[in-house]
Amino acid sequence: MIKIITESKDQVSNEVIEYLLAAGVRFRRINSDIFSSFSETISNTKESECEVIWHRRAFKQLNPSEIQKYPFTYKILDEQDVVNKFIEKKNYFENNIYYGGYIEESQHNKLYDLYLAKKIGLIVPDTIITNKKSELKAFKKDYAKIITKPIKDLIRFRNKNYIYSSPGTFLIEQEHIDFLDENFAISIFQQYIEKEIEIRIFYFDGIFFSMAIFSQNDERTKIDFRNYNYAKQNRFIPFKLENTIQKKLKELLKHKKINTCSIDLILTPENEFVFLEINPQGQFGWVSKNCNYYIEKFIAEKLMINDEKIIKKRFK
Known part of the structure; x- marks a missing residue:
């Protein structure tokens, strides 16, 4: 069985599924933004069947929406998070064919990625993570241009009639630095790399x-x-x-x-x-369409090939 964990409005998931439908293969779609019933057994006698899983977006919504209206919602979401991580770890341990994942997306650390990239020999922008104005001033002196961007995600929230959003990546001017207190919220700054x-x-x-x-x-x-x-x-x-x-x-x-x-x-x-x-769960539909890569077809074929392998192994 092919299982796809995604969101109801994810277009590339729809297109992958169109290929699966055309081929007449069995699959199950789980939309992370819609509540779904769930049971998992840890037993001394029962063995799980192997599956092909593509974890495209987000996570399984395991709590009814009505429960999420209560003040203790954050605690329930913490427990849901543990269950989702357990599901993924269990699938990896049992050697299911598992693409993507919730764990890497939820605990994604772009700073560690930069560190790893440097260690294996890739060039990265010189970077400083600091909350000290004096350190930022010293860093700015070393480069003609520096930028800042979110360490993790863009900040976005609504307040009454307004939506507030952080600007993403932008150049740091001297006036920005002058405005800061000696200590400020922990931030990332990088040398600006000229691009071809x-x-x-x-x-x-x-x-x-x-x-x-x-x-x-x-x-x-x-x-x-x-x-x-x-x-x-x-x-x-x-x-x-x-x-x-x-x-x-x-x-x-x-x-x-x-x-x-x-x-x-x-x-x-x-x-x-x-x-x-x-x-880890970045968009790729625009890469597929602008370059005529038909990535959605490629993914569907990968899922079907692996599903067929599991079926053959089961009936040997």
């Missing part, structure tokens, strides 16, 4: 699907292509990733024990590849 192009990569089970993004042709997207200009889209084309970079990225993912993710790189005007970050 930005590269978005989707990785699945040993295969890299890479796309070049010509973000430098637009002032709005120069600092970060995610400052989207919907009126004037960046140009996107397929990109062939060098074998040496592929090997280093595979080594990095081996350390992290993940078999699918999205990766962001920069190619500098000096033709050097610079590692930026990994997104």
Whole structure:
């Protein structure tokens, strides 16, 4: 049985499922934003059947929505988190064919990714994590330009009639530093890397699907292509990733024990590849469509091939 854990509005999941439907294979879809009944047995006698699991987005919603209205919701969510992590660890231990994951996404640490990337020989932006103004001033003196961005995720919340959101990646000017107290909230700062192009990569089970993004042709997207200009889209084309970079990225993912993710790189005007970050459950539909990669078909075929292997093994 193929099992897909995703969200009800995730378009790439819909497209993968269309291929499964066309092939007439059995599958089960679990939408993380919708409550689903759940039971799991830990028994001395009962053995679980092997499955092919693609954990595309988020986690299983194991608590009815009515319960989440109460003041102690945070405690129930903590327990749900433990159950979701148990499910994933159990599947790995039992050698189920498991793509993606909740654990790596929930505890994702971009700082550790930078450290690992540097250790295996990838170039990374010089980075400082600090809450001291004096350290930031010293760091700024070393580089013509520096940037800051969220350590983990963008801040976004609603208050009455307004939605507040952090700006993502942006350049730090001297006036920003002057405004700070001697100690401030812990933050990340990096040297600004000049770009020839930005590269978005989707990785699945040993295969890299890479796309070049010509973000430098637009002032709005120069600092970060995610400052989207919907009126004037960046140009996107397929990109062939060098074998040496592929090997280093595979080594990095081996350390992290993940078999699918999205990766962001920069190619500098000096033709050097610079590692930026990994997104364990990153979007890839736009990479697939802009480059005619048909990644959704590739994933569906991988799931079906592995499901067939399990079926044959079961009836040997």
